[in-house]
Amino acid sequence: MNYFKHHRLTHGDKMDSNYSICKIPTLSQVVGDLDTFFKVKELEKDPAMSRFVPMAYKQTRQWKKIFEPDFLKRFNGLMIKGADEIRTVFTASFPHIEILQKFISQSREGDFIFLHHPIPLECGDPEGNLGRGFLPIDLLLLQKVVEKRLSIYSCHAPLDYNKKISTNRAIVEALKARIESEFLPYGNGYAGLIATINPISTDDLIVNLKKIFGIPYIDFAGKNVDRITKIGIVAGGGDEVVYSQTAKERGAQAYITGEIFSHYDSDWGKQNIAKLKKYAKTVDMSLIGVSHAASEFLVMKTQIPKFLKENFGLPIIPLAQKKWWV
Ligand SMILES: [Fe+2]
Numbered sequence: 001m002n003y004f005k006h007h008r009l010t011h012g013d014k015m016d017s018n019y020s021i022c023k024i025p026t027l028s029q030v031v032g033d034l035d036t037f038f039k040v041k042e043l044e045k046d047p048a049m050s051r052f053v054p055m056a057y058k059q060t061r062q063w064k065k066i067f068e069p070d071f072l073k074r075f076n077g078l079m080i081k082g083a084d085e086i087r088t089v090f091t092a093s094f095p096h097i098e099i100l101q102k103f104i105s106q107s108r109e110g111d112f113i114f115l116h117h118p119i120p121l122e123c124g125d126p127e128g129n130l131g132r133g134f135l136p137i138d139l140l141l142l143q144k145v146v147e148k149r150l151s152i153y154s155c156h157a158p159l160d161y162n163k164k165i166s167t168n169r170a171i172v173e174a175l176k177a178r179i180e181s182e183f184l185p186y187g188n189g190y191a192g193l194i195a196t197i198n199p200i201s202t203d204d205l206i207v208n209l210k211k212i213f214g215i216p217y218i219d220f221a222g223k224n225v226d227r228i229t230k231i232g233i234v235a236g237g238g239d240e241v242v243y244s245q246t247a248k249e250r251g252a253q254a255y256i257t258g259e260i261f262s263h264y265d266s267d268w269g270k271q272n273i274a275k276l277k278k279y280a281k282t283v284d285m286s287l288i289g290v291s292h293a294a295s296e297f298l299v300m301k302t303q304i305p306k307f308l309k310e311n312f313g314l315p316i317i318p319l320a321q322k323k324w325w326v
Pocket of ligand 1: 117236
């Protein structure tokens, strides 16, 4: 929906410095258009966040008073409702402390942040510490967001499976690949894509991926392949044997995801990593992890800013993490 085509001038309109008419969009317009585009109301409950958000907040009930009632049912959409006029939209993968600090200090009343995860996730560093998993948002920062009348909007599964703008489609676009099919049913769609790509070796593909995601190193397992023509993609947590097995069955020679192993400081993490390492020794394909957060930030840097700029003419500030492997 194009904001400029669909909204007539009303109070709040102003002239910009080039004397063309522009308008400050309201929160309800932006939220309405995002909900419609991502079909947020068609998903009763986010399959992942409906479990992880209550788990992360099990020590406190405070979040239930701060988050919007519809978010508490659906775990997608407007999470914190601020003032009505939005001048700048920020984007990020997760609400880590550094991200919210930047959002709070760089924003004005009414500004809006578009997140993929409604809570932070530490998924561990293959060359460093194990991750603590899902964490609650720092309560003091949440209070500052409320005091400054800022808004938080989070779109999880619908941003993974939307057929135009998605975490996976942003990766396909950056690699100049072509979508062949979908796999991995998730919510009202699919969380995995199979795509064809111009022939490339594992080494060259890794060089490209490091550049695309701005990461210092990747996590790698499996085999080096001289000529990759088909890839499987699962943005985020693709650390399940069956996901890369499905990609392999569909002809992929490389599997690209956020996490190929589960570097978590938990019993589940230890069990799953043992299973994945055993499998990786036998698999005849390249398994490449680019970090959970970076794999889900690309859409926030490319497709989402384009969508918001075209529809609302709003300035967009993507907030990248200092470190992706955390
Ligand atoms: Fe994720």
